[in-house]
Structure formats: structure tokens, C-alpha cells
Amino acid sequence: MDSAKALAVLAWMTAVLSSYLFVNLGYFETQFARFGSFLFPSLF
Amino acid sequence: MIDLAVAAVYLATAIGLGAAALAWFDRERRLTDHENLLLSFIAGAILFYFGTFAVSSWRLDLPSMGGLAIVALAAAVPGLRRINWRLIVKSCFPAGEPFQLGLLAVAGVVVVFTLLQGLAPPSNYDSMVYHLTIPAIDVARGFVDIPWAHRLPQSFFPNFGTNISRYSLVLAGPGAAQIIHGFFDLAAAVGAGLVARRLGASAATSLIAGIFFLSIRAVIWQMATVETDPVVAAFAVSSMLVYLALRKSPEARLSILFGVVLGGSILTKYQGLGIALAFAPIVLVELGRRKRWLDVAAVTAGGVAVLLPFLARNAVITGNPVYPLYVPLFNPGGLDVLSGVADSFGTGRSVLDLLLAPWMMSVFPMHYFDGMMLGAPYLLALFPLILLDREGRRRWAIPGIVAAIYFVLWFFLFSQQVRFLIPVLPFVAGMAADGMTWAWGLMRGRKVLLPAFLAVALVYVAVQGMFIGAYAAIRLPVALGIMSPSEYQSNTPTMRLNHFLTCGFLKQNLRPGEYYYSATVDFHSFYCPHQNVVRTYFDDEGDWWLRQSSPPAISIEEYVRRAKQLKFRYFLVSTVRLTRSQNPNAATETREVDYSKVRFGSYLKPVINSLEPVFAGVNTAVYDGPSVIAELERRLSK
Structure with missing residues (x-):
């Protein structure tokens, strides 16, 4: 029973995280470019 | 440096004044030493607010604010001596508890570096529009009045934070105001931990609760500004601590304190009304069940006493105690500046939208809401886990009900900006910390699941760490004098719109x-x-x-x-x-x-x-x- 619960918890946490990262990929891209060029001009 | 000094004087003054007041409110010592320190700060800040409110209507200059600061600090000294500093300091260095020490170190680093970011010149929109501009106009004028020709209905917003800014701008600058507001963010994080502790969570879980609140992206952002959402959170979480003590042993003085602190949340932002309404059902049921109607009256009296000067001023000038709310009702024909704001965010207001809102605001924050307010969705991932644990459900029932009622009020009545939920996020952070502890108990000893759990947790930490680190990288250089304010204000992406x-x-x-x-x-x-x-x-x-x-x-x-x-x-x-x-x-x-x-x-x-x-x-x-x-x-x- 506890194993099933543990698996369900892990699946839920992974689903939330992967959905978030997938949906907001464009956001992170914009932020990296925007602030990267400000903070580390030589790298971007 | 003067900003830090003025902020430190404010902190000491608020704690000292409040500690003396707590000696009366909590004569039976129902609050723990840590809770007493937090509530002292909160109660003292309210007392100091009244000083600023009264004096600045007459004069707002160096002699008046300097005089007020000196008199208040002198009055605070006896209260400062009442605090059990030895125990407080000792608890910051728990002997033989390396994990707790590590958590405290993480929290300490985030707090110090984020508070220091308050020394960066302000550039956030609301501060430019009114949070700092209204106090600056008052300082230029030499006393507090309504800047009518500026068309700023925000002049009638609850003014707890505005008075902190007035005091700070006269004695130092916006840096002091931002750092003092940051103290309230820290207070809310400490409160998150103390609520968890009072409800029976372990010391480590309580520390994680504080860190979870502190790490919310909007909290990190606002901690170095004069935005007021986490200030309301500090009042909300302090109200919860007093209520939990009151529930154990009802008494009139604690009831008054409960009302005073609830009143403080409204005095900071109208969203505090939602906090008061969220508490109302459980307070009425609990105290009514015990037939302690006098305590209910004491709670009301405490709240009214705190709010009366502010509400009376609004009513006298505008005919509406809560201007600019309910303009069509109180001020027919007048400009309703808040009309339209309510519908600017969210996916809709159906029951399905309500049920999906936690997911949408955590996963799709940029699409439908006011931006990346929460950062990585660790609260959503962890707080529902307490529903699977009987002990967790029982432990978090009261904060959970308060948070749920506030959430429903926010959903149907407020502008659906995620940052307006910050007042109840200390409770959600506590539930998430408890959920994580429960999950850890499930995973421990499992050869495959434990590494997988740690790997997923690490990604959450890394994403949220990036948000926290990005603010530090952006604001610390100018705060520490490594970058010029001019370069910061004109070159920092997204922070250049301050004229x-x-x-x-x-x-x-x-x-x-x-x-x-x-x-x-x-x-x-x-x-x-x-x-x-x-x-x-x-x-x-x-x-x-x-x-x-x-x-x-x-x-x-x-x-x-x-x-x-x-x-x-x-x-x-x-x-x-x-x-x-x-x-x-x-x-x-x-x-x-x-x-x-x-x-x-x-x-x-x-x-x-x-x-x-x-x-x-x-x-x-x-x-x-x-x-x-x-x-x-x-x-x-x-």
C-alpha cells in the first residue's frame, strides 16, 4: 500500500514539474536571453 | 548606511513597544517565546503606525519624524528587555542538529541577501505609481494631505505601509522603506514556521515551512520593495498564532490582540478584509460553541480600534470609509478606478475554473495570471499530499479552512492576481512542508523511489534557486554600490520604466x-x-x-x-x-x-x-x- 502511495506521490510531483517546464519553455528562453545578456554580456 | 540604521531603529522600536504591549495582552503567557517576539514586532509596528499617522498629519519633516523615532525608541527599551533573547539566539544555533542548522543557514543567507537588495533603487510599477510616490509628495509638501491634482485615488488605500515609507523617506530614503517592508516578509516566513510548530510539526518541518514561504518568487521580489502583500501575510499568520492560542485558552485580552492584528491586516491592504472574513466562521463557531460572546466583542473592538482613524479619515473626506472600493454605492457618479481591474486576470469564474485555478496559476501563470508569481510549482506539488495523511489533515484543518475561504473570496470577489493570495501562502507553505515530510517518510529506505524523489526535488530546488539567484544577481550589485543607479535603472531589462x-x-x-x-x-x-x-x-x-x-x-x-x-x-x-x-x-x-x-x-x-x-x-x-x-x-x- 505504501509503495503505491509513494509511486503516486512521485508521479504527481513529476507531472506537475514537467508540465510547468514544458508550458513555460518560451518564458525561460526569453529570461535567459534577456538577463543573460545583461548579467554576462560576453557570453550572450 | 543610513537606510540600514533607520530600518534597524524601526525594528528595535517595534519589537520593544510591542513587547510592552504583549505583557498586557498576553499576561498569562499563552504565546511561546518565539511567538511573543513575532507578535511584539507586529503589535509594536501598529503602535508606531499610530505615532506616524498622528504626527505626519501635522508635520512630516526631519524634526517631527526624528523626534518621533527618538521618543519611540526610548519608550521601547523596557520592552526590549522583556524578550527572551538568550533563548531566541540559542534556537538559531541548534546543537547536535546539523540538518536544522543547515536549513537555518540556507534561510539566513536568503534573508540577508534579499533584505540587502532593498538598498537597490526602487523600480517596481506600484511603487512608482503610488506606494512611494504619495509619501514623496507628502514629504515635499511637509505634511500629509491628499494630492488631489495627481488623481491618485490610491491615497485612500490602507496606509500602514505608506506611513512606513513616509517615516523612511524623511529620515533616510526608499532603501529604509524597502528593508522595513522586508522585515514583514521575514516575519511572515517566521510565522509560517511557528504556525507549523504550534500545530505539532517537527522543528525541521517548521523551518522548511518558513523557507518554502520565503522562496516564493513574488515574496523574494516584494521583500526588497514596498509592496504590501507579504505584509498582509505577516498579519494573517500572526492572527493565526493568536487564534490558535486563544482556542486553547480563551480570554478577553488575547481576543483583543487577535482583533488588533486582524485589523492590522486590513490597515495594510483591503485584501485583509478577506483574511478577517476567512477567520469569521471558525471564530464564531468556536467561541459561540463555548458561549464566549464577550470574546467575540473583544475581537471586534480590537479590530475597530485599529481601523477607526483610517476609516474615519476616508469617510470624512470621501463619504466612503473604504474608498476607492464600492464607488458606485458610496460615490455615485465618481471615477471608479478599480472597475475593470477585477476581470483582468484568471480563466473565468465558474466552479470548474475555481477547481482548476491552483493548477492554472502554478503551471500557466504567464498565460492567464499576473506573471510568474510562484516560480516552480512546489507548493502545488506538495501541499495536497497532507490530504493523504490523516495526521496532516487533522493538523492543518484550521489554517486550511482559513486559506480555503480566502481563496474562494479571492476567486469570486477580488481581482484574480496570484500575488493577492500571498496573505494565506504561509499556511500553504506549512502544509507543503508537512506534505514533503510525509512524502519523505514514504520514500525513505526505497532503493529506486528515493533517488528518483531526490532527483525530482533537486530540479524543483534548482528552478526556484534560479529565481532567487536572479533577483540577487540583478539587485545586489547596485545595492552594494558596484553598479551605478543610473546604469541599473536604464539598462536592467524589465526595470527601466521608472522615468x-x-x-x-x-x-x-x-x-x-x-x-x-x-x-x-x-x-x-x-x-x-x-x-x-x-x-x-x-x-x-x-x-x-x-x-x-x-x-x-x-x-x-x-x-x-x-x-x-x-x-x-x-x-x-x-x-x-x-x-x-x-x-x-x-x-x-x-x-x-x-x-x-x-x-x-x-x-x-x-x-x-x-x-x-x-x-x-x-x-x-x-x-x-x-x-x-x-x-x-x-x-x-x-
């Missing part, structure tokens, strides 16, 4: 007695000179927005006559609009200025287009006043 450069030009070049005209689209910045300015409306027509929804009609001829009479030396205008609002990728969009929304814009636009600015900033420019007036006259005489 810093053009306002600086005006400050340098406007001579005593000279006037300028401000026709910027969004706001009149905190950084601009606040004396001898006509901000779109002239002094004699300033209070139109209280009675009517559109400004009084003035002919262009009359406008030019007034401009000549006041001999405007400069005109400050917007040149471009940069916006990132509800844009999934947060990409900046450049838009033309819509001059139809600027008073006399149709006349000013061709004039501005035909002249060269004497100074141009990022999105505003300064034009020579006599040239603008001459060109206006020339075009009128055609």
Missing part, C-alpha cells in the same frame, strides 16, 4: 520657482520633482475624480493661457510604451503612445512631434516648455 533619467534631468535643471508639466501616460514617477509640477490637472480642478468620472472640460485656449501663466519650463511626455503584460514568454512589446488617453493629447502630439526633446530617457522625454507653448499658440492661431 529615472528624465526625472533626474528635471531635478537637476528645474530652478526654484519654475514649474513643469507632466503628461506621461502611466504615472508620475517617484523620481520626479514633486513641487511645482502640474500633473495633467491644475490645482483648482484637482478633486474632480471624487464627484465625476471624467475631468472638467478646459478649452485648449484656456490650457495654453494657464501654461503661459505658470511659465512651464519643461514638458515631460511619454515617447513609447513598453509592456509585458499577460504575455506567455514575457517578451517586451513596444507600443506607440496612445495620445487619445492623454489630456490635450491631440494638441500636444503634433507639437511634440515637431520639436526635438532637450533630454530623452528610456520611454519618456523632456521638452523645452517655452518652445512647446509657442508651438501650441502658433498652431492655435492658424
Whole structure:
């Protein structure tokens, strides 16, 4: 029973995280470019 | 340095004043030493608010605020000696508990570095529009009054934070105001941990609860600003601590304190009304069940006592104690500045939207809400886990009910901005910490699942760590003097819309007695000179927005006559609009200025287009006043 619960918890946490990262990929891209060029001009 | 000193004096004063008050409110010592320290700060801050409120209406200058600070600090000394500092310090260095020590170290680093970011020059929108601008206008005037001609209905917003800013601007600068507001964010994080602890969570779980609240992206952002959402959270979580103590042993004095702290949340932001309403059912049921109606009256009396001066001032001036709420009801015909705001965010207001809102605001924050307020969705991932644990469900029932009622009120009645949920996020952070502890118990000892769990947790930590680190990387260099304010304000992406450069030009070049005209689209910045300015409306027509929804009609001829009479030396205008609002990728969009929304814009636009600015900033420019007036006259005489 506890194993099933543990698996369900892990699946839920992974689903939330992967959905978030997938949906907001464009956001992170914009932020990296925007602030990267400000903070580390030589790298971007 | 003066900012840090003024903030430190405020902290000591609030704790000392409050500790003396707590000796009366909590005579039976129902609160623990740590809770006593937190509540001392909160109660003392409210007492100090009254001092600022009373004195600044009469005088707002160095002698008045300096005198108030000295008298209040002297009065705070006996209270400071009542705090059990030995125990507080000892608990910060738990012997033989390396994990707790590590958590405290993490929290300490985040707190110190984020508080220090408060020394960065302010640039957030709300501070530029009113949080800091209204106090700055008052400081320039020398006493508190309504800046009618600036058309700022926010002057009637709850003013707990505004008075902190007034005190800070007189004695130091915006840095002090930002750091003091940061103390309240820290108080809310500490409160999150203390609520968890009072409910029976372990010391480590309680520390994680505090860290979870502190790490929320909007909390990190606001901790170095004068935004007030986490300040409401500090009051909300303190209310919960008093209520939990009260529930164990009801008594009139604690009931008054509970009312005072709830009142403080409303005194900070109208969203505090939601906190009071969220507590109402459980308080009425619990105290009613015990037939302690006198305690209910004591709670009400405490709240009313705190709010009365503020509500009375609003009622006397506007006829509406909660102006600018309910304008159609109290001020029929007046400008309803908040209309339309309620529907700007969210996916809708159906029951399905309500059920999906936690997912949508955590996973799709950029699409439907007010931006990346939470950061990585660790709260959503962890707080529901307590539902699977009987002990967790029992432990978090009361904070859970308060948070749920507030959430429903927020969903149906408020503007659905995620940051407005911050007041109840200390409770959600506590539930998430408890959920994580429970999950850890499930995973421990499992050869495959434990590494997988740690790997997923690590990604959450890494994403949230990036948000925390990004703010530090952006704001610390200027806060520590490594970068110039001018470079910071004009080059930092997304933080350049504060009119810093053009306002600086005006400050340098406007001579005593000279006037300028401000026709910027969004706001009149905190950084601009606040004396001898006509901000779109002239002094004699300033209070139109209280009675009517559109400004009084003035002919262009009359406008030019007034401009000549006041001999405007400069005109400050917007040149471009940069916006990132509800844009999934947060990409900046450049838009033309819509001059139809600027008073006399149709006349000013061709004039501005035909002249060269004497100074141009990022999105505003300064034009020579006599040239603008001459060109206006020339075009009128055609």
C-alpha cells in the first residue's frame, strides 16, 4: 500500500514539474536571453 | 548606511513597544517565546503606525519624524528587555542538529541577501505609481494631505505601509522603506514556521515551512520593495498564532490582540478584509460553541480600534470609509478606478475554473495570471499530499479552512492576481512542508523511489534557486554600490520604466520657482520633482475624480493661457510604451503612445512631434516648455 502511495506521490510531483517546464519553455528562453545578456554580456 | 540604521531603529522600536504591549495582552503567557517576539514586532509596528499617522498629519519633516523615532525608541527599551533573547539566539544555533542548522543557514543567507537588495533603487510599477510616490509628495509638501491634482485615488488605500515609507523617506530614503517592508516578509516566513510548530510539526518541518514561504518568487521580489502583500501575510499568520492560542485558552485580552492584528491586516491592504472574513466562521463557531460572546466583542473592538482613524479619515473626506472600493454605492457618479481591474486576470469564474485555478496559476501563470508569481510549482506539488495523511489533515484543518475561504473570496470577489493570495501562502507553505515530510517518510529506505524523489526535488530546488539567484544577481550589485543607479535603472531589462533619467534631468535643471508639466501616460514617477509640477490637472480642478468620472472640460485656449501663466519650463511626455503584460514568454512589446488617453493629447502630439526633446530617457522625454507653448499658440492661431 505504501509503495503505491509513494509511486503516486512521485508521479504527481513529476507531472506537475514537467508540465510547468514544458508550458513555460518560451518564458525561460526569453529570461535567459534577456538577463543573460545583461548579467554576462560576453557570453550572450 | 543610513537606510540600514533607520530600518534597524524601526525594528528595535517595534519589537520593544510591542513587547510592552504583549505583557498586557498576553499576561498569562499563552504565546511561546518565539511567538511573543513575532507578535511584539507586529503589535509594536501598529503602535508606531499610530505615532506616524498622528504626527505626519501635522508635520512630516526631519524634526517631527526624528523626534518621533527618538521618543519611540526610548519608550521601547523596557520592552526590549522583556524578550527572551538568550533563548531566541540559542534556537538559531541548534546543537547536535546539523540538518536544522543547515536549513537555518540556507534561510539566513536568503534573508540577508534579499533584505540587502532593498538598498537597490526602487523600480517596481506600484511603487512608482503610488506606494512611494504619495509619501514623496507628502514629504515635499511637509505634511500629509491628499494630492488631489495627481488623481491618485490610491491615497485612500490602507496606509500602514505608506506611513512606513513616509517615516523612511524623511529620515533616510526608499532603501529604509524597502528593508522595513522586508522585515514583514521575514516575519511572515517566521510565522509560517511557528504556525507549523504550534500545530505539532517537527522543528525541521517548521523551518522548511518558513523557507518554502520565503522562496516564493513574488515574496523574494516584494521583500526588497514596498509592496504590501507579504505584509498582509505577516498579519494573517500572526492572527493565526493568536487564534490558535486563544482556542486553547480563551480570554478577553488575547481576543483583543487577535482583533488588533486582524485589523492590522486590513490597515495594510483591503485584501485583509478577506483574511478577517476567512477567520469569521471558525471564530464564531468556536467561541459561540463555548458561549464566549464577550470574546467575540473583544475581537471586534480590537479590530475597530485599529481601523477607526483610517476609516474615519476616508469617510470624512470621501463619504466612503473604504474608498476607492464600492464607488458606485458610496460615490455615485465618481471615477471608479478599480472597475475593470477585477476581470483582468484568471480563466473565468465558474466552479470548474475555481477547481482548476491552483493548477492554472502554478503551471500557466504567464498565460492567464499576473506573471510568474510562484516560480516552480512546489507548493502545488506538495501541499495536497497532507490530504493523504490523516495526521496532516487533522493538523492543518484550521489554517486550511482559513486559506480555503480566502481563496474562494479571492476567486469570486477580488481581482484574480496570484500575488493577492500571498496573505494565506504561509499556511500553504506549512502544509507543503508537512506534505514533503510525509512524502519523505514514504520514500525513505526505497532503493529506486528515493533517488528518483531526490532527483525530482533537486530540479524543483534548482528552478526556484534560479529565481532567487536572479533577483540577487540583478539587485545586489547596485545595492552594494558596484553598479551605478543610473546604469541599473536604464539598462536592467524589465526595470527601466521608472522615468529615472528624465526625472533626474528635471531635478537637476528645474530652478526654484519654475514649474513643469507632466503628461506621461502611466504615472508620475517617484523620481520626479514633486513641487511645482502640474500633473495633467491644475490645482483648482484637482478633486474632480471624487464627484465625476471624467475631468472638467478646459478649452485648449484656456490650457495654453494657464501654461503661459505658470511659465512651464519643461514638458515631460511619454515617447513609447513598453509592456509585458499577460504575455506567455514575457517578451517586451513596444507600443506607440496612445495620445487619445492623454489630456490635450491631440494638441500636444503634433507639437511634440515637431520639436526635438532637450533630454530623452528610456520611454519618456523632456521638452523645452517655452518652445512647446509657442508651438501650441502658433498652431492655435492658424
